[in-house]
Amino acid sequence: MTRKPEAPATDRNRDAILEVLRVEFAQSRSVLEIGSGTGQHALYFGREMPWLEWQTSDRLENHEGINSWLADSSLENVCRPLNLDVELVDDLPESYDAVFSANTAHIMSFAAVQCMFRIVGRCIFSGGRFCLYGPFNLDGKFTSDSNKAFDESLKARDPLMGIRDLDALHRLATENGLTHARSYAMPANNMLIVWRRDETSRGTQHDGA
Secondary structure, eight states: OOOOOOOHHHHHHHHHHHHHHHHHTTTOOEEEESOOTTSHHHHHHHHHOTTSEEEEEEOGGGHHHHHHHHHTOOOSSEEEEEEOOTTTOSOOSSOEEEEEEESOTTTSOHHHHHHHHHHHHHHEEEEEEEEEEEOEEBTTBOSSHHHHHHHHHHHHHOTTOOOEEHHHHHHHHHHTTEEEEEEEEETTTEEEEEEEEOSOOSSOOOTTO
């Protein structure tokens, strides 16, 4: 029997994230999660927002853990993971009303972050939202001493990791047809940033999206 992986931070941040997603995804019907990790967020949000079809995704080595959580769930609106490495995939076969990703930008290289924004810009319907959760820098500065220490620990593991500056992410968003809509302050010096897909999209906007 596969032991289900656990990310303790999920239980601490999921309710704060859910409060925002209930608003931002109220008119959405399909969501792609980039970097589902353990799969815990997907199950919790899928259960609490049953109107959504939640598509998990991650690199192949994380699929077993995600599937082990799904196997113990009766949820029909949370889908088994897509094999998605943002640096290896240029486009996806499906489009979505929204994209969600949590705690991914700082553990990717910046080149991979660029790839993630390019994928989002290509797979999201017109008017759809991209919600990105995690720690971010503002105007090139850390927002707390704890985030500075966290950034140092990340770079000690891999020099390509690190907390990203929001100005750089906003530039990536603009380059890929996304406009900054809202920023939410979250617990533990995190933020949830929302970008909206411009009306010129490869997809077709759903009613009310």
